[in-house]
Each structure stands twice: as C-alpha cells, then as structure tokens.
Amino acid sequence: MLERILTVRVARIARQTPEILSFEFTHPLGRALPAYQAGAHIDVHTPGGFMRQYSLAQDGGDAAPLSYLIGVKREGASRGGSAAMHERVREGDLVPISAPRNTFPVQAAARRHLLLAGGIGMTPLLAMAQSLARSGADFTLCLFARSEEHLAFAEALRAPALAPHVRLHLDREGAGQKIDLRALLAEPAADTHLYVCGPAGFMDAVRQAAAHWPEDALHAEYFAAPADAGGATGKPFVLKLAQRGITVPVAADQSAVDALHGVGIDIPVSCQQGLCGTCVVAGEGAGAEHRDFCLTRSERSHKIALCCARAVGEELVLDL
Template structure:
C-alpha cells in the first residue's frame, strides 16, 4: 500500500544547475502545509507512476507555506528524475506524502559537521539553516564538481549561513579534492557527523570516519548500497503481538509481502529500507536489521518490514 496523503501544486520550477531543477510545492488552496523538522523528506508521486523520495531543502521557519525540493536528472534514471524534469510543469498537481524525518539533527551534539556530495546537499542545507538560526556550532562542507554544479547558491550566501559553509570544487582535478581522512582525523568531543550524497561519497566518508563512534555518524542514503542484502532470506514467523496471530514469511517473501498476502497492508514507499514508511515497533532483539534509516537505538524497538527479517525463527512486532 503506497502512502499518499496530500496533493500539492507546483508553484515554481527553477534551474539550479545543468542537472538539477528545484521545485517549490504549495497547497493548491494556499493553505499551510504540514510542518517538519530539518532533515525530513517527502515521497513525490509523479507522472508515469513513479514515486521517489526527496529531501526538503529548506528549514521550516514555522509556517511551512511551501516545500522546496531539488531533483537531479540522473544519467541512469529509472524514470523518476526524468519524469520530474521532462513532464512536470508549473501549475501541475502532484500527490505527495506528509514529511517524514529519518535524518534528524541530534540536539545533544555540541558541534555538527555536515558533509554533502552533490545533490546530497538538500537535507543538509535545511539542517544548516536550522542550526544557523539556533546559533549552533556547525560546519557545512559541500563537495561538487565545479561552481556551475553548485545548487541553491543563493541560500548558501545568506549572511547567517555563509560563515559556516565550505565548498570544495574538484573540477575533476584529483589534487584539488579535499582529503576526507584529514578532515575527519580528529573528532572534537561532542561532535556529530551527518553525511548525504552518492554511494561512493558515502562510503569514502564512512571509511574516513571509521574511528568515530557509530552512534554519532548519521547518514541519509538515496539508494541502498550495491551490496545490500535485500528483503528475502530464510523463512521465519511474524508474531503480531496486538492481534495475537502469527504470519509465516517464506524465504522468497518480504515481511511486507507476507502481511499483504494475509490481508494486512503495511504502507511502503522506497521498499529498500531507506525511507522509514514501513517501520513498526518490535520486541526484543529478534530482528536482523537490513535498513538504512533506523539509528542503533531505534533498532532496539523498531523494524523496517520491507527489508528486515528475523534473526532466528520468529520476530514479534507491535501490530
């Protein structure tokens, strides 16, 4: 079951870079849209039947009158980004989900380091704006090819934000690339790290921050890593604690599929463990977590049913 809760009007489309368009989305009747915390994303249901997650690229100032997203046209587009670029026009109506946040700012941090590769800047830009308003200690480092590939340049130049922004243009020249290992070599106490970008960039940051405690490194993935385990494996039983029933999950089924076959629909969106739509409560430590959206502490009591399975023969969930 795909979650669709709102319809918005495309109020404005602007070219940010040769590959990135921004879309400003408004309530069709001009009413405020649901509020959100920086780092949140929405699902956008677009022409052609595609559905994709896009981060909200602007901090909610308290009146979320519009949402701003950035869409990069991927050379290897499976249809989603191509549809947004070629078929969506100002004035069109688009169904979207309400904002969800699986990439929040950790308020307990004394300092925040935000690392973005290319279009991965969108959630981090919103987070940087929110941190700037709070007067927090933070740094936003953007890694892009060249100046013409830098999206949302106006927002980055805002006086409140600009002193915290470092942009690294590599221009394809390896000698100009920032050394991530140097950047992350020393972690000041209380620092949290947030990273979003293409798969290779994410892995490079994770390697460079391998000595950082796991629970201070936060990542937002666009797609499951190539070596992700997926949602199938050995058979197990789902025990639904509230209903008092069990549902068998075959080896070639996901938990979501098994529940659906049993007449119980779980909302899904990405079906890759990225967006958090299918997350439910779980009991004990019985889950083999395969998602990319839950934190370690959340995994103690939640599970993403589109991809995760039982470690053993049974998984108890709060349904």
C-alpha cells in the first residue's frame, strides 16, 4: 500500500514570527485539493530528501479546499527539515506532499472543547477553533507564547468569530496575560474534551496538570516522542497475520513494521515514533504493548501502530 503523493505549488510564504514562516500550497492547475477535517496533517517532502509532518493550520470546511496552510518553525537544532523549508523553498516552487491524514480530530460528541497550544503547536488547534466556531460549538482556545511578537497567525486569531474564544498566556507580558494551568485544569467538567499540542516541556506541564482527567477526554499531538517513550525494541515475538495464515518473527532489536518489510509486506511509515498514525493496522489490540501517541484507549482495542508496538506475550495477531 503506497502513500498517495500530491504535487502542490508554493503559492505564498509569509513571515509569522521571527522563527515561523507560513506556507500556502495550491494545486498547480488551480484545482481543488483533497478534503480534510481540522486536526489533520500532511507529510512534506523538502529539498535535501527530508520528510516532515506539518499540521494544516486552517479549517478545511465542508468542501474540497483550494489551498493548504502550514506553519514551519525554524529549529535551532534542525536535522534539515525546517532549515530546508526556510532556506530553500521559494514561492512558485513545486513540492511533493502526502494527502492529509487525521489522528487528532475534533470529538464531535463533546459538549465543550478546551484547546491548549504552546508555540507552533497552535497550528492544528487554530484549524479546530475555526471549525468549532463555524459550527457554533462551545470552546476556548488558550495560546501560550513568549510574547505578542512570537504569536503566529495573529490575524486569524483576531477574526470576529474566533477572538471571543481566545485566551493568551504571554511569558514576557504583565500578570494579566498569564494562565494558571493547574487552576484551569483543576476540575474536569463533564462532557469537556481537552486537546493539547506544543513542545515537549509544554506537553509535560499539561500532562501533569491534567493527570486526573479521564484518559478518553484528553487528546494530544506531539512534535516528537517524549523522552520517556519506550521506543520500538524489546523481547522477540511473532506476528500472526490472520488473513495470510502465516507468521513473521520479530527480533529483539527490530520493529514489527521492519520485520514485515523484510518479508516483502509493505506497511507505509512516516514518523516511526508512533505519532502520525501512518502505520496503524487492525489487530487484536489486547495482545499488544502499545507505545504510540496517536491511538485513543478505545482504538487500542482493535488497532495497532506497527512502528513501535510489541507483543505482550509471544504473539501479536494482525488483520493482514
């Protein structure tokens, strides 16, 4: 199963903050792009052979959109992806991307939505806020940034439909521009869902402050796997492929997806950290040691992220 690759044109590049550029992509022939729901991301194949995931930073609406919008922060310790986007991509360039995927959707059944964004982590939550505003939902978008200068997509945040729902926490501003996380999350309200995205320190702070929230009410999207993540290695086990009627051994220093690739079974992968959901397949989740950050507790009963999951016992059954 090969990933669908689209070629898009860089229609506009804009400076959002000293460290963040926004990139607007359109179809080279002016056609509509594949539809998506707020919270979705795309893989961007950058110059130099890098591939990075970026969240779509605007509501996709109900129809196929004419453009995609992403925000890219130039990382000081960049391994090449953000540096390539900032230094080598120009307006008018053609760029390969994946079709949108969504492992971080708005929970339509929730009565209220609380969105917490740290820095560039605002991109998927901005799209969610726009979608929720369009549907008349009850929500609050809390943004944590160093200062007004470091607040990306400020114009979108000032839109009349969005502005009344926005709260700011600015590190360099006065006391009136602060949000106490522990006070904000002290009492999990019934039917309220919490969504969070941002850098590692911010994610850790929210996780600690919301430790008493119901697991199914907390939804997170990570830039990278947390430092205490289990990785993909461990004791050896066997994959049982139910549809094919065969077994595939997985070595202690090997991931399940690599073992499958080794016998010619193609499983698409992207982040290989359990973040993006590209490698998720159906299977007997109760037999898996789940190490991903993209599946909910209910999804883990019947889905498995093969880039990082291992078997609890000696065998893991997949619907392949």
